[in-house]
Amino acid sequence: MTYNLETAAHPEKLRRVAIDPVSRVEGHGKVTILLDDQNKVHQVRLHIVEFRGFEKFIQGRPYWEVPVMVQRLCGICPVSHHLAASKAMDVIVGARKLTPTAEKLRRLMHYGQMLQSHALHFFHLCSPDLLFGFDSDVTKRNIVGVAAAHPETAKRGVLLRKFGQEVIRHTAGKRVHGTGSVPGGVNKALTVAERDELLKDIYPIIAWSRDAVHLIQKVHIQDPGLYNSFGIFRSNFMSIVGHNGDLDFYHGSLRARDDNGKLIFDGVDYQDYDRYIEEEVKPWSYMKFPFLRSIGKENGWYKVGPLARVQNCDQIPTPFAEHERKEFVDYAGGTPMHAPLAYHWTRMIEMLHAAEAIKELLHDDDLLGADLVVQGERRTDGVGVIEAPRGTLFHHYRVDENDVVTMANLIVSTTNNNQAMNEAVRHVARRYLHGREVTEGLLNHIEVAIRAFDPCLSCATHALGKMPLEVELVDAEGALVHRLSRS
Amino acid sequence: MDAPGKKKLKVATTSLAGCFGCHMSFLDIDERLFTLLDYIEFDRSPLTDIKEVSPDCDLGIIEGGLCNAENVHVLREFRKNCKVLVAIGACAVNGGLPAQRNHLPLSTILEEVYHTSPGLANGLIPNDPELPLPLNKVHPIHEVVKIDYFLPGCPPSGDAIWKFLTDLLAGREPELGHGLMHYD
16 A cells, blocks of 8 residues: 655665645645655655644643643634534533534534635635646745636635634634533524524525535546546545434544445444554654554554545435535545545535535524533543544543543544655655656645645644553552553 | 835744644634735745745744744744744743643653553654754743734734734834733
8 A cells, every 4th residue: 555655775875855844734844855866766754843742731730621722732623622622521521412502503613614624725725736736836826826816716715714714703702712612512502693694694605615616526527637646545544424324524433444445344432442543653753653453554544534534424414515425426436536636626525515514503493592511420531533624533531530631642633644645745756756856846746745635734743741551559558669651 | 004005015924833823813804815915925924835934024923932943943034034023822922822831841741652652553752853853841932033013812813913914014003902902
């Protein structure tokens, strides 16, 4: 499954080219490429160059602070972290089933986020590559260039994102880093005025989302030689799927398939995620490399996000998006599509689904209810998983009897795609750079491959400070006699 | 603001040890972005593919604090090349949430994450020369270079950023005032 360009045999003899920073993505990353005298590529790596330490410093904090703190991992998808942490804390406070009002308000918030994040990624960040070409004029290859050449497209992108942000503001209190979700439920219902304000705009939002699917579909099928092969690698894929195999961003069980689409596991309760997923550390990146335990690190890595989700589910439970899913599956010809650029197409199908789901929720009077929070029997260990815009997001916490967090483990969406992104850039480097004079336009090809995954490198830089595995031997007075830690 | 002049102001932006939320809030000016583009052009920014800040920038906007050596380098480049430098958001202004790691020794954290955490196939602290050295503590940016304006909030709202920029473009001393000035 892999192109072996991870580590050069003799790096000291090679010339280094760096893309630093990777731009039009969220967060901090760089790519290094090692070339010989004939410009042959010997090594390509996507490095995550920063870390911050969230998992460590939330230890010692009261559990109810966590949903508000951890969303500061990421300003693009704060709602994902806000909700994944809330879902883990639901388990801690014994809220086995939320009230209909609370669950639907959280869903509305999350689907609002899916809409704004997908719109941002497609229109603000990636559309310049797709509309102008990968090696087009660097000074125009941005949203300003799109606004000049395709003003209506740029305007719709801005307004789609705005609508999603407004859904978030009305459900979470703020567009970025809100406070709406709490352990066991939410702290505010929607008012009639807020609902009506959102309903007023929903129909053009759905129409523009459909147009966006058709725009990328057209771009894709007009150039199959490029779009079906650029950066391609085969891999397993994973996501949560909802009831009856529905596409569901908010809740479900884990399902993984191999590169031929055959099930590896299905219906897995995500409370047991650590029995299925393991992580490897490599010396050249702060981001870890997860893989499926049952297959092992060599071939057990996988991809997550829109391309995985749309092909992992059995159907999408809204009509327009389901129609587009079938079109996509037909185009792929009955086998899984692995081309990274197909992420864009599936991302827009998901944006359409989010818009339709928002419409359905806005017509549900449960959103206006007054029953917001439930509690039950306290537990000490809770896992919350959600499908964030970029893929499956795991939050795992332990909380002691004093309400204090003692352990936190996060596997963020972009980390799940770590090996996949590295494979894609290696494929592109070999195909486009090998033996050629390196130009800005060629280097942008590498970034195009990374952007397809919509990496959130800020999210990915959290990686720090999990609970050490320790055994302590104490005497009858409680004094420490001996301590062992795994290292 | 006056009608757009011939010369657009050159604006560079970057996110250091931040979450990108301040850049998102910048985009929360929504369709006013298109008005703004009559007055400014973007230089180095996560929104463009310009990788180095140009020597004649009028305005530099910095999100995030300093958590590694590379952050310090980028910040100094911005200061050198921008006439006016703005710290935007809690992390740039005072270190923000990432500075909560400051009471913990870095070596302990690295050890804990990369050697002893559960679910790890191998124990290893990343140490490649390509990875910038982490700082012992996270610092606000004014501790390293002179900052001309501070825009607080986590993040400051789109409206606050709009008010700040339009004041500056109109040649007024920026003033957020009641309702736009907040710290959450």
